[in-house]
Amino acid sequence: MGKATVIPFGPQHPVLPEPLHLDLVVEDETVVDCMPQIGFVHRGLEKLVETRDYNQFIYIAERICGICAMGHSLGYAETVEELMGVEVPKRAEYLRVIWHELSRIHSHLLWLGLAADAFGFESMFMHCWRLRERILDIFEKTTGGRVILSVVKVGGVARDIDAGQMSEILATLEGIKSDYGALMRTLLTDSSIKNRTVGVGAIGYDDAVALSMVGPFARASAVNYDVRSFGRGAYGDLADFQPILDNQGDCYARVKVRCLEVLQSIDIIAELAAKMPAGDIAVPVKGSPADGAQASNVLEQPRGECYYYARGNGTKHLDRMRMRTPTSQNLAGMATALKGCDLADVNMIILTIDPCISCTER
Amino acid sequence: MGSFRLGGMTLGSLFKKPETLLYPLEEKPAPAGLKGHIVNDVDRCILCGICARVCPAGALAVDKKARTWAIDPFRCVQCASCVAACPKDCLSMDPSATPVAAKRFEVVREVPEQPKEAAAA
Numbered sequence: 397m398g399k400a401t402v403i404p405f406g407p408q409h410p411v412l413p414e415p416l417h418l419d420l421v422v423e424d425e426t427v428v429d430c431m432p433q434i435g436f437v438h439r440g441l442e443k444l445v446e447t448r449d450y451n452q453f454i455y456i457a458e459r460i461c462g463i464c465a466m467g468h469s470l471g472y473a474e475t476v477e478e479l480m481g482v483e484v485p486k487r488a489e490y491l492r493v494i495w496h497e498l499s500r501i502h503s504h505l506l507w508l509g510l511a512a513d514a515f516g517f518e519s520m521f522m523h524c525w526r527l528r529e530r531i532l533d534i535f536e537k538t539t540g541g542r543v544i545l546s547v548v549k550v551g552g553v554a555r556d557i558d559a560g561q562m563s564e565i566l567a568t569l570e571g572i573k574s575d576y577g578a579l580m581r582t583l584l585t586d587s588s589i590k591n592r593t594v595g596v597g598a599i600g601y602d603d604a605v606a607l608s609m610v611g612p613f614a615r616a617s618a619v620n621y622d623v624r625s626f627g628r629g630a631y632g633d634l635a636d637f638q639p640i641l642d643n644q645g646d647c648y649a650r651v652k653v654r655c656l657e658v659l660q661s662i663d664i665i666a667e668l669a670a671k672m673p674a675g676d677i678a679v680p681v682k683g684s685p686a687d688g689a690q691a692s693n694v695l696e697q698p699r700g701e702c703y704y705y706a707r708g709n710g711t712k713h714l715d716r717m718r719m720r721t722p723t724s725q726n727l728a729g730m731a732t733a734l735k736g737c738d739l740a741d742v743n744m745i746i747l748t749i750d751p752c753i754s755c756t757e758r
Numbered sequence: 759m760g761s762f763r764l765g766g767m768t769l770g771s772l773f774k775k776p777e778t779l780l781y782p783l784e785e786k787p788a789p790a791g792l793k794g795h796i797v798n799d800v801d802r803c804i805l806c807g808i809c810a811r812v813c814p815a816g817a818l819a820v821d822k823k824a825r826t827w828a829i830d831p832f833r834c835v836q837c838a839s840c841v842a843a844c845p846k847d848c849l850s851m852d853p854s855a856t857p858v859a860a861k862r863f864e865v866v867r868e869v870p871e872q873p874k875e876a877a878a879a
Contacts, residue, residue, distance in 0.1 A: 452814035455837045519768055526777050540793035540851070546837040554842065555791070575767065582764050 503698035552678025597745035611700020617645035809840035
């Protein structure tokens with residue numbers, strides 16, 4: 397065994413646009429320990445809840461992270477609605493879930509492209525982002541924004557999707573599905589990809605549970621936990637929802653779970669579009685949350701479970717807003733997965749966990 | 759061998775229309791509902807100030823005495839809260855994007871006096 401050396405990784409590193417710093421303790425070519433450090437993009441967004449009223453804060457919530465923008469505005473709105481006892485119209489719930497699942501598809505396609513780029517598969521990267529562009533075009537047509545959608549509001553949604561637009565969305569998704577099938581077959585069967593991912597950074601079921609991992613990272617280690625299966629909102633109207641699981645727990649299993657989740661999201665959108673009820677898209681919300689009222693909520697973001705907490709103080713301004721994001725849950729798992737791996741595999745392991753540091757630090 | 763699995767798709771791209779545009783020679787048409795920038799039809803504006811109160815970015819300023827409605831396009835986050843809140847529907851979202859500028863500026867619109875019957879309507 398060689399002498400232990402500490403190699404700094406990040407906060408600026410080509411593999412990851414997010415500012416994550418790791419101190420990697422290596423002996424020869426093997427990582428024996430890893431100490432993650434965050435705190436480079438903390439913006440104090442939770443504190444801003446004191447300076448904006450509960451309707452205005454939704455636009456701050458969706459700026460926590462560009463990729464999870466839709467999820468954060470939805471999670472925040474649901475929490476405030478629970479705090480104030482507001483019942484959202486059924487059609488608004490369906491529209492919210494359709495946009496949220498579209499954002500999951502775009503997040504996973506972005507991630508697949510970045511992962512392909514990390515192991516040097518440039519054409520795969522281009523094809524994944526080409527398909528993702530079509531989802532962003534759907535957002536642009538239906539919400540007026542490509543990344544920051546500003547479509548969810550407390551009490552419902554700001555815009556409706558008419559039948560013509562809905563059939564256009566479904567036709568686009570069908571087109572994506574056929575192209576995506578070819579990409580997915582390549583990702584899951586290509587020998588050069590398998591060489592980089594199979595058996596790398598494995599985490600077993602027991603470790604995944606003990607480290608409270610969430611999202612596709614946990615589901616790749618056979619942890620059957622997906623907030624969507626609680627059946628809240630429009631998810632409750634799905635005929636059958638089974639989380640996608642794998643029991644290998646390695647990088648390949650994580651790639652596979654995310655690949656299959658894209659197809660699952662397309663199916664969810666198609667099913668909800670067929671069942672879409674008519675009616676209002678929002679209810680007026682008047683008044684303020686009661687002094688001392690508390691509410692909490694969980695939402696399945698593309699990266700896993702995100703927890704929201706809100707407390708009212710009798711005014712239009714909330715007393716406290718708190719989020720616990722999936723990446724902060726997964727950092728312990730990431731440090732464990734890195735122990736014992738080769739130095740060359742570090743970037744692959746970090747990418748397959750898909751950390752979102754902007755969400756984590758807020 | 760694995761690298762050739764995507765070959766069909768990549769070769770097919772040679773004969774398809776390009777996915778990208780030759781910007782700035784070609785421009786993508788803006789969809790109807792795109793959140794470009796806020797415009798105010800001042801003939802209908804009653805200077806109630808609701809838009810300025812709901813704006814999360816503090817981009818709007820309404821001065822009743824000077825009869826002006828002003829927007830700082832560099833602060834505006836295109837959330838369209840003001841459009842939804844406007845009681846006279848005089849605010850709307852223009853699909854064209856806010857033009858790029860080298861210096862910050864404010865758009866100030868003078869609001870003409872409304873005939874009493876029109877304001878009450």
